Amino acid sequence: MEMMFHLLFPDVCVICGSLLSGSERYCCTACISGFDRFRSPSEAEEVLRHAIATRFSEKFFFDRGCSLFWFHKDNPLQKALHAMKYDGLFTIGTVFGQQLGRWMLQSDIPGDLDCIVPVPLHYLKKVERSFNQAEKIAEGIGKTIRKPVRPELLKRIRYTESQTSLPAPLRRKNPAGAFQAGKSSMPRNILLVDDVITTGATMAAAASALRAAGADRVLLASVALAAKE
Ligand SMILES: [Zn+2]
Known part of the structure; x- marks a missing residue:
């Protein structure tokens, strides 16, 4: 319903509903x-x-990375991310991705990067939502820094419950072993992309699957990073 609303009236703010103006x-x-x-x-x-060095459950080698915002509960950003994920407004992801890409260019991140890999959804979840928001963010980054997006390099092999619905201790253990590299040969330098980094466990699990398949460096990018709980 909400998606229909935005298709019919695209010129309202997805957060507060007020009319958008100009740019x-x-x-x-x-x-x-x-x-x-x-x-x-x-x-x-x-x-x-x-x-990643101090508070995430899984410490992992971290090379370079980029995030745009702190993620707080009840911040207006949460509504924008929610609209992107559940209301089919995936172009918001592309816009965030372009902003991330611009920041990366400023901090010289593209360098010897070979490609961009979005954290995958399980195919059942993709059927449910019809698209992967991390892939839309990755596409925005890719357009801006002119690097290819290669979702086929990483697969989610286990259907994991939505992170937020689990109690904290389970949430941390949840993604380990959930990913597997695809069949293509693995490039050396990869940028791994997700919408929000919360416990860091998803990124750690995805990065370790890429490394196990031959990636040398895994760089991270997310729209938001959860503030300490
Ligand atoms: Zn607004």
Whole structure:
């Protein structure tokens, strides 16, 4: 229903419903100003590095990375991400991806990157939602930094429950072993992309599957990074 609404009336903010003006797309300026954005690509990278080194359940080697926003419960960003995921507004993902791509260019991340791999959904979940939001974000990044998006390099082999519906201890264990590399030969330097990094366990599991199949460096990108609970 909501999706129909947006198709018929595309010029309203997906967060507050007010009419968009001029250059605004999907979210109004007032709502966007409520997002908790990192001040710069280097601040985002530092926060991501620190989070993975200190507070995530699974420590893993982390080379470079980029995030745009802090993720807080009840922040307007949560509504925008929700609309992207469940209301079929996947072009929001492409817009976030383009912003991520611009930040990466500023911080010289593309360098010797070979390709971009979105964290995959299980095919049953993809049937349910009809698209993978991480793939849309990856496409936005790819267009901006001019690198190919290769979803076929990683598969989700286990259907995992939605992370947020599980109690914290289960959530952490949940994604381990859920991924497997595809059959193509694995490039050396890969950018792994997801919408939100919460416990870091999904990224860790996906990165380890890519490494096991021959990737040398796995770089990370997400639209948002969950603030410490
Ligand atoms: Zn708004």
